[in-house]
Amino acid sequence: MELIATDLAERLGRWSSGRGPLYVLLAARLRRLIDEGELPPGAPLPTDRALAPALAVGRGTVVAAYDELRLQGRIVRRQGSGTRVAGPPEAALTRGTTGASVFLHLLEPKQDVIMLACAAPDSPPPELAEAYARIAPRLAAISGDIGYHPSGHPALRRALAEHYTARGVPTQPEQILVTGGAQQALSLLARAFVRPGDHVLVEAPTYPGALEAFREEGAVVRGLPVGLAGLAAAARERRPVLAYAVPTFHNPTGAVLSALARRRLVEEAAGAGVPLIDDEVLAGLAFPGTEASPGGEAGPGGEVTPPPLAAYAPRGEAVVSVGSLSKVAWGGSRVGWVRAAAPVVARLARLRAVRDLGGDVPAQLAAAELLPRLDxxxxxxxxxxxxxxxxxxxxxxxxxxxxxxxxxxxxxxxxxxxxxxxxxxxxxxxxxxxxxxxxxxxxxxxxxxxxxxxxxxxxxxxxxxxxxxxxxxxxxxxxxxxxxxxxxxxxxx
Structure with missing residues (x-):
């Protein structure tokens, strides 16, 4: 099956930001994808007529790039059968990797490119450095602890449980899993719930990292309007294993789901027996003076964080909440979490133990210090x-x-x-x-x-x-x- 031109355009990343003729830059990036196995032998490539508009270049640029690759033996071009990566088609020896722009930009050198793609604070707040300074004596005094905590360090699990309880969602530490950021949390949830061919309901549009996490496990991802309107009908038709929403300052539209819509969404998901993921990573980012929605939590500057979806579920167990310090504090801290029913957290901890045995203990101790001071x-x-x-x-x-x-x-x-x-x-x-x-x-x-x-x-x-x-x-x-x-x-x- 021929690779769709727009998909290849995204996989190419920042191919055109270097120096030199565009056809040379394009050929170099395609050669790199071929040599790294991202475009395997026998893979059909888009026609030059299809790829040129997707890259906003003239057709001659693509033709010249393809000619370069043909002369280098990287591709084969035959009239009537199109353009393919050189070599016989074969089963992939390795799993494919991401083609999402939001991740590929992180892998590129910055050069002279202004990054409006990945949104996160570009420096840590002084409060984070102060938190590290405060935990240094505790770190020096640790004894009898090998430092492997797949579920998260007990101090941070307690602090996060208190954080949710204060927001109207009574929570015990065993309902908290600490992760290496929210992206790892989504990947673990996808691994725990999704099997190849399973359906997952998401908002259209939504956070691209979630789409990648679900697709990595072979999910069939189905889009619904922002707020997951129509979830009940879609659940009857598709029998999804998960639903995913960003109800507060939705990524990317910035929409905020009303209290009534939150309650309806939780009730529909529970009625359909579909676990509902509430991505709260952006929930603490209200502007000053934002008016409260009913039940909202007023911040020190008059801004309001609406209640989490778990506040509308009995005991909060029908909803899986995902959070992180990356957007409020700094992405480099790599501290995220999952708040869910204890059996779900236990399963996620077993999955995480196989991958990395647990997170960075100093970062977790500092996060526990920082959490009450985030205001x-x-x-x-x-x-x-x-x-x-x-x-x-x-x-x-x-x-x-x-x-x-x-x-x-x-x-x-x-x-x-x-x-x-x-x-x-x-x-x-x-x-x-x-x-x-x-x-x-x-x-x-x-x-x-x-x-x-x-x-x-x-x-x-x-x-x-x-x-x-x-x-x-x-x-x-x-x-x-x-x-x-x-x-x-x-x-x-």
């Missing part, structure tokens, strides 16, 4: 993020007024609708102007959202302004309407 971090960063959100929207309105950029009340991202074209090909044009963005198609399991981009506003304001200037230059080069209205055509008589 100061949230308050300071909420003001900063609001200013950056406003700056990015103002710059987009000034330089790209035709783009539709709705405001959000929190989180890290804007969901931008392009007036024409598609996000995948424009993302390629943006890369050539030094900006990495996420095209909407890669975030939508239903195949939609191709006219959208996800942009984050976490960078300093001056850098956001420069990013928009580059995006505007890319849009002028990409937008077909920019090439209209020139001199009238010469008439032939």
């Amino acid at each position: 100061a971090v949230r308050r300071r960063r909420a003001v900063e993020r609001r200013a950056r959100h406003d700056r990015l929207r103002a710059e987009l309105a000034r330089h790209l007024p035709e783009w539709d950029v709705p405001p959000v009340a929190g989180g890290h991202t804007l969901w931008v609708r392009l007036p024409q074209g598609d996000g995948t090909s424009f993302a390629q044009a943006a890369l050539r102007h030094g900006v990495a963005v996420l095209p909407g198609g890669g975030l939508d399991a239903s195949g939609g959202s191709r006219e959208f981009l996800r942009l984050h506003f976490v960078l300093p304001e001056e850098e956001l302004s420069e990013a928009v200037r580059r995006l505007a230059a890319a849009w002028r080069a990409y937008d077909p309407s920019a090439r209209r209205g020139g001199a009238p055509p010469t008439m032939a008589v």
